[in-house]
Amino acid sequence: MNPIYLEVIVVCLGITLLMVESFVSGIDKRLLAYGGIAGLGLVLAASFFIDPTLIPADARFYVADPLAIFFKRFALVATILVLVMSIDYAPVVESAIPGLGKGAGVGEFFTLPIFTCAGLMWMVSANDFISIFVSLELVTISFYVMVAYMRRSAQCLEAATKYFILGALSTGFLVYGITWIFGMTGQTSLAAIAEVLPTVPRENLMALMFGIALVLVALGFKVAAVPFQFWVPDVYQGAPTPVTAFLSVGSKAAGFVVLLRVLEPFFVLPVLQERLVLVLAVIAGATLIFGNLAALPQKNMKRLLAYSSIGHAGYLLMGVASVGAVMAGSAITFYLAAYLLMTFLAFLVLVVVSKVVGGAEIAKFNGLATRSPWLAGAMLVSMISLAGIPFTAGFLGKFLIFEAAVADGQYWLVGIGALTVACGFYYYLQVVRAMYWQPAPDDLPAIPVSLASKISMAALVLAIFVLGVYPQPILAMLG
Amino acid sequence: MTPQTAPWFILLTPLVVAAVILFFGKISKPFSAGLAIAGAAFTCVLSWWLFAMPDFTDPIRIEWIDFARLLGPESTFQFAVPIGVTIDGLSKLMLVVVTTIATLVFTYSVGYMAKEEGYSRYFAGLSLFLFSMLGIVLADNFVMMFIFWELVGVSSYILIGHYFTRDSAAEACKQAFTVNRIGDFGFMLGILTFWLVTGTVVFAELEAGIGAFPSSGWLVAACVLVFCGTVGKSAQMPLHVWLPNSMEGPTPVSSLLHAATMVAAGVYMLARIFPILLAAPGALEVIGWIGGITCFAAGLMALQQDDIKRILAYSTISQLGYMVLGIAVAPVWGVAMFHLLTHACFKCLLFLCAGSVIMGMHHEQNIWKMGAIKNKMPFTFVAMVIGGLALMGFPWITSGYYSKDLIIEWAWGVGPGWFWMAALGVLLTALYTTRLLWVVFMGGPRSEAAKKAHESPIIMVAPLIILAIPSIILGFPGIQQMFLAIDHPHDVPGWVPWMLKAFVFLGIAIVIAIYRGAPAKDPIVIPFFANRLYIDNLYAWIVRWVQDGTATASGFFDRWFVDGLCVQGGAKFTWATGFVLRFLQTGNLQAYALFFGAGVIALIYFLIAIS
Amino acid sequence: MLAFGAGVVFLRNPVSSAMCLVMAFVSLAALFVTLDAFFIGIIQILVYAGAVMVLFLFIIMLLDLKSEEARKLNVTAWIGGGVVLGGFVALLAKVLLGTPSLAALKQPLADPSLDDVRAVGFALFSDFNLPFQIVGVLLLAATVGVVLLSKKELK
Amino acid sequence: MTALSPLFYLTLLPLVTALFIMAGSNARLTARVSSVLMLVLSLVLLGSYRTAEGGFQFLSSIPVSESLGLSLSFGADGLSLAMLLLATIVTVSAVWVIPETVERANFFYACVMLISTGVIGAFASTDLLFFYAFHEVALIPTFLLIGIWGSGDRQAAAWKATIYLGLGSFVLLIGIMGLYLSGPAGMRTFDMITLREWAETGLLNPPDWVYLTLLFGFGSLVSLFPLHTWAPQAYASAPTPASMLHAGVLKKFGLYGMLRIVTPVFPEAMQTYLNLLLVLLVGNILYVGLVTIAQKRLDWMLGYSSVMHMGYIFLGIAGLNELSLSGAGVLMVAHGLSIAALFALSGALRERTGTLDFAELGGLGKSMPKLGLLFGFAAMASIGLPGFANFPGELLIFFGAMGASGGLAPGFQLNGLQITTIIAVWGVVISAVYMLRAYRKVFFGTMPERWAGLADISPVTRYSVVLLLAALMIIGFFPQLLLQYVTPSILLP
């Protein structure tokens, strides 16, 4: 099967669901979500039967290399989990939009992620600035809508506005940067750029770098690198929780894939590589420090996860800055895979719990271990994996990243990384502390968990441990 | 039972006894006591039997640690610590002394401890002590000796601390152990030095190996370090302070451990390495001075003590000083061991008598609460006088006379300083011993208890009588030769022995003259002596200000600098940095845009700066 | 054009800003034409000056925005903004001046009878088919989103 | 595929137990039975180890990642078996002393079992990364144990210990990476046996920073001065089984790592930075010894004393010869047993009195003679009294460190190692001072009225402690028993 059909099917699925939503009345809107999950699941299964060789090697806008295919699956899994989360979150959404009757407006909440998913899938396959631009914009614009979705909630809209303005700003920089790269190379295709780059006169390199810098700004915005991370805490906190999870995993992962792809041709020239790696390392260091340190005093779970997401971006950037080491690429990939598992697990539990306790403050988790030991256990697994305790996927991810950094001789970055890992212990264990040490407040209802959530949580916990011991499946998928 | 296996029976029986008492002691008091006494008597019999047997040269020896076996035969690395026994004249003599006195004291204890708490604990401790002491005696190498050295230390700790709920006893046992450990510090270093040079710790091989020392300085250093062990264990100056305090233990313990046997272990150890010491005259110099100073200074301290046991304790220190001096001055170890032998008998006797007095006085130990009890406790009185005379070295008829004068005569030839300290020590001995005997038994009763004093039961009196006999006869040349060989110095002027005899009589006379009436309290007060030359105070000061001071300072430093500033400060600083950093997230969109823009500028600036 | 652009930014009344924006777009279209990009110029006018600006004005009217009151001037923002802008312009100048190849003059076209609508259209539907479709999905998503966000009561 | 190593099952046993317990089985019974099983299994392993052959036995390996050279492999030589025995003995003891009154019992037992999994796994692994990973498993259970069931300022203690150890072990991880990466490219592996072979054949030439990173990484886990301040506070606050397992076994992980990896791979670097190590370990012995004297609470005193004793083991490691390294191995086992006994007893004491402040205690030997006696035994063991395993350990270390540079030659001057040894021997006095002082303050002297009616130690606790003491005495009497496992495993270059 031609890999390109994957996206087509996903888009068709989205359109079908929209049609059903519009023209079939009186159904439970959750059916849409289940349909979406099933459809995406099928696509995921189909992704194992594709034949990448059907894509011509010189295809300009689309590659189906192992990296792309891996991240297509990644996007699919992420979207499935977002939909699972959305089902539990739907009542909150419903209450925050002006609707007539039950379930009004919820249907689109289930379908928009599917379009985003298609965007992500295209994005990871994009190997031309034009396709990068359009697929990235598809993702971004659908995120604008999703962040703003609960339009009766001032917080949500504030988050959306901030995201939108800064996102548009970064789009401006991206376009302007592409312009300059095009201007200096006459090409928009990454492969072509790599080809012509050695012939570019040296005097033009400065202007080329100007363009690269602007593109990096836009990608830095996507992956939440310092100093382009400012939107992250506010938007994560304000956005609907499933969207936050999607942002923090899907959007970031696609950003990293694009970052890797975009940087690759420019590393052809050693003079550019040296400078880029240095700047990336500085950005990585700053991101690590900012994300992890600013997370220390946080009291709100979503905001905490936002800062932690910046911190993780720092580790990933550390991997990007260590591209000199052979294992850097697979390290980043593995880290992202692990990050998906543990972040979604955290958000799943968060959605389930905050629906009952009404809020995302860490203090709301007090005594969860005695009230709902399984939920607390799942959260514990997620937190220790995020903190990087062995036998979890998070540990191996960190291990691979640091190993790449050590192999590449980025010692001071490794040093900063070690310190921030310790900070991570502190703030992740704050959650554990709340759940396990603190006494539970009385008179709270039991916490119901839907079957889909239960299955997802169990699967994620299992996956975290399995990948923590046996990373080979992921590493093998990268070929 | 062969002579080869007998030492092992001797060694292990008390250990088994101690273990059995520890686990099953609660069955009954007679069970504990009986088992302990039976064990001691068994070792005693075996010891005498062994004493009668000829020496043999192929003792059983097991390798406690053996690296040759661990690393395989091809390994060049050699290190072995055996557990073996030495059976020679020295160890056989010591075996006999230790087991015999132990048996007597064990028996005596039945009476003395009859009404005390911790009865089986007491007998378990005594058996443990006997095991450890026999280990020292039998040891054929330094490490084994050190092992048992430490074990006697701990059994001494247990027994001194028998009345552990008394604060004074609790402090005393702690002090005893700690001070001994200080001595052991040197001992251990000495052993290490010997091993470093000769590659062995076995006594027999050491003697052959001392030629390997690169310089005599190192040999002297090694010997002096080993001697530190003696200083601690045999309560020599300046580590003598623990012995008087150890009198907090039950009196039989004082008698057995802190008078007759354990404290003599130091001297025994010196005798054991005597051939090595002879090769290191510098070390003998140090040993002699320590011994001389100790026998004199301890005599001074004994003069002004009021506690019956403490007087005896200082006299023990003083006598141990003589023995140590004996090692330093004589060409054979027999001289020092001779005094050890006689001293073991008469000092044990004295302590047992003191115990009897204390029992009779209802646990009163202050001699100024006693008086005129000679008629009420006749056996005790006689026995104690015999012991006292032997201690003084009363001419011709006591064992102490022969052994002590021999050492002093040897000292004449080596150095006048040592000689005069030792000779004046004789006068001091006579003074404090007579004072003790006189105040306790003569004059008038000074308290109600003294009026109601009574003789002790037969089980306590019998050992007194048994011990009184050797206290007298052991010194007679004929009997002495049965136990050990000694040499007499040849160039001692004739007036020396007479002067010593005169000192004894002079001392007796002075005391009787002063204490003749029945003074209610000591007519002579010399605070310098009474306060033990202020050495204890000095140590207390050192412990309080130097040790505890540095400890407190270190603790403060650890808590507030290492932990407080560096660790917690670092953590707090990180947290605070995070706290400040997050204020960058002002929530204001335009500020974000501004920072964003600044980031863009910086990024462009750094990237286009390629050359 | 730059003046109009500045007007967008520095005029207080949103309506005037919007009108300036229209003028800026129109003049930009003129510049496109000078660069022989007629198709783009026309699109520029149609989409921007037409559709987008109408939308802007519509919203301004809908929200009934008054001119920005003389709120207290945020000095730090202006200083910071000035520095950033100054830095940006300086760096841009450095790049422009530091790259001699940019001083190139316009080369005449090989085929002056420019048929750029055809060329662009052909490119769009052949080579650029995939991005074009992605943009289609993008517009769909945007449409759905806008409906969701602005409809008064959702069904 | 070959059969899995029994070590694999030994590691799995506590993990499975923990899962069972969390799933709701009878915690007390399951844990007790399982702990005894573990001990039996480790004894069987010890018995079936062929000492004549030596080397690593019971090997099994499951490849995890070919590309990384990572595999879940188990295997044990004499040293690992000794440590496993220590781990299982202390586990039995720790599990059995858990009081019946403990709240959230299932969770508590599960945490204890998880710690046990971690230590056993660490000692049974021959793969460097899994060796590290197993150790980290214990981190979170410890955090929970201290935080939920601790005493005193438990929260501060839990935070400090967890973050300190987290950071320390991460530094260690970086060192491990450095070691791994200095292997020949393309063949890199985490297999410790291969790494040691490479070190011998010169294939593995890690730079010096790897040594320093490993030293400080392991050092912070072992509370090497000045990275020690987490330990006393954590031990003082942790519930008894946690302190026992942590101070007794888990802390030995770092030392085990030093013996296993650092000494065979870095003999030159160890010589280069010998003085650094010596200064630090003197800090442990002398400085921490003094700090121990200054402590005013029993639990803190024990915590600091355990820190101090680490100095001896480091001295053994610094000595870098058969004697001193064997001594270090023996002392590791001995210290683990004795400190576990001490913590078990002080925990029992705290249960009864509610305080461990010296100022409030006194004369307890009267109301609790058995506890006092056992404590006396354990205290004597810990200060290196002959008859207990600590003594041969210290003895070998002293001899080894003293003799490290060969014999005394003319013009001989003491070298740094020997001076350090002398200071270390003085440490024996220091340890006597603080231990006896503590014993005197708690069990001797006049007893305050309020403690008159206290019950003596319960039989279960008593036998748990007796188990530890018996092990100590057996090794103390017959050190060769342990040495025959430990010494041949001390691979010297």
Added chain:
Amino acid sequence: MDAAPTLAHYLAVSGLLFAIGLAGVLLRRNILIIFMGLELMLNAANLSLVAFSRYHLTAAGMPNYDAQVLVFFIITVAAAEVAVGLAIIVALFRVRQTTHVEDLNALKF
């Protein structure tokens, strides 16, 4: 003499337009105006693109239509962005009755 405009002239104009747009974002507090500034930035990029396309002719001597296609996409995307952005602004205005950025400060630190 007044030479024909070079590429650099166009780029300078485009850069200044970009800067003006950026100024709008940085200095104005009305979200709508900020939004207009963003549009200016996109247009500036378009100008540069078209200029590059005209000055760097392809081998056939024609403008590089890749750039013009990209401009086409940018315009399309910008239009979609405007639509969504204005929708968000309207929604925000309905809830908060404001379009000033300073009023958006519920989420911080």
